Amino acid sequence: MKSGFIAIVGPPNVGKSTLLNRLLGEKVAIVSPRPQTTRTQIKGILNLSDAQLVFIDTPGIHLPHHLLGENLVRMAVKSLKDVDLRLFVVDASQRASEDDKRVAGHLEHSEGSVVLVLNKIDKFEAINPEILESYQSLLKFEKTVLVSARSGAGHEEFLKAVIELLPEGPQFYDPEEFTDQTERVLAAELIREQVIRYTGDELPHSVAVKIEEFKDRPEVTYIRAHLFVERDSQQGIVVGAGGRKIKEIGQNARLAIEEMTGRKVYLDLQVKVLKNWRKDALTLKRLGYAVD
Ligand SMILES: Nc1nc2c(ncn2[C@@H]2O[C@H](COP(=O)(O)OP(=O)(O)OP(=O)(O)O)[C@@H](O)[C@H]2O)c(=O)[nH]1
Ligand SMILES: [Mg+2]
Structure with missing residues (x-):
């Protein structure tokens, strides 16, 4: 039996979370066309007949502009320690960016093999050699793979x-398990995914979701959540207008949560x-966006 922990790192928006979901065939991480969607480490466990792969999705590594961003980068960098393998995921439809160099810098300062994962190959016929x-010139990679x-x-x-690159080892998790994310956390994330979808370019980063109540009743799961914004103007x-946006966010999030739980949701x-x-250390900690 082969087994091990595998960190998925890279700049924002390259498809790390999409890759994790695709590998598991389950939605454990939310996805969006905007950068800095993932805010925590998310474990996804792939159980195969002869291997157990524990993937760790991470926030995109970037140049942070506020305390939340700093915490996100710290969380991603922390995941590089104590893993058996690191996957450096990049967008193969464009050349290496400043953020890619940043990621390479962090990988260089931590130990172990790195696989270069060139993602989004559905966007072109053949990879541009340049x-x-x-x-490939950023770092010494153990292997290079192309995926969509x-x-x-x-x-x-x-x-x-x-x-091939993982050691022989035991199953660290019950083979029935596929993530460390609780239904409560996943519900909050599915709500945030809809907020990102329905709000503008700057706002997504300003919204946090906290589940206040999550009760399984005989007929329905009752969920009450707070959407935190940073300023009065963002509330509107x-x-x-007329509460239309929050209604759409709520309807779509409810459907997504129902799909996840298989139960009716209010x-x-x-x-x-x-x-x-985003700038307050204690609040970030309370929202789960802080590194211990
Ligand atoms: N064409 C194409 N788009 C992709 C692929 N993988 C991901 N995307 C898109 O890229 C965008 C970002 O995907 P995410 O999975 O959220 O990216 P991420 O790296 O997790 O981003 P952060 O969490 O912000 O660091 C989304 O719009 C995805 O649909 C791919 O293989 N091909
Ligand atoms: Mg992500």
Whole structure:
């Protein structure tokens, strides 16, 4: 039996979370076209007949502009320690960016093998050799694999490469388990995913979701959640004219949560102002966005 812990790192928006979901065939991490979607470490366990792969999805490594961003980067960097293998995921449709260099810098300062995962290959016919070189020159990689997290292309070869690099070891998790994310946490994330979808470019980063009540009743699961924004003006943006936006966010989130739990859900959302929460260390800790 091969087994091990595998960190998935890279800049924001390259498809790390999409890749994790695709590998597991389960949605354990939310995904969006905007950067800095993932805010915590998310474990996804792939149980195969001869291997147990424990993937750790991480926030995108970038140049942070506030305390939340700093915490996100710290969380990603922390995941590089104590793993058996690191996957450096990049967007193969464009050449290496400043953020990619940043990621390479962190990988260089931690130990162990690194696999370069060139993602989004569905976007082109053949990889541009200059783009490939821009990534391969960043670091010494054990292997390079090409995948599309969206279509699933290249996944067999990818998994083979990963398993080959893992040590022999025990199953660390019950083979029935596929994530460390509780239903409560997943529900909050599915709500946040809809908020990102329905709000503008800057706002997504300003919203945090906290589940206040999560009760399984015989007929329905009752969930009450707070959507925290940073300023009064943002409250109106999330609520929308006549409450239309929050209604759409709520309806879509409810459907997503029902799909996840397989039960009927009653979802009650309230938008609250939590002044400058992104800059407040204690609040970040309370929201689960801090490194111990
Ligand atoms: N065309 C294409 N798009 C992809 C692929 N993988 C991910 N995407 C898209 O890229 C965007 C970012 O995906 P995420 O999975 O949220 O990226 P991430 O790396 O987890 O981003 P952060 O959590 O912000 O660090 C989304 O719009 C995805 O649909 C892929 O293989 N092909
Ligand atoms: Mg992500």
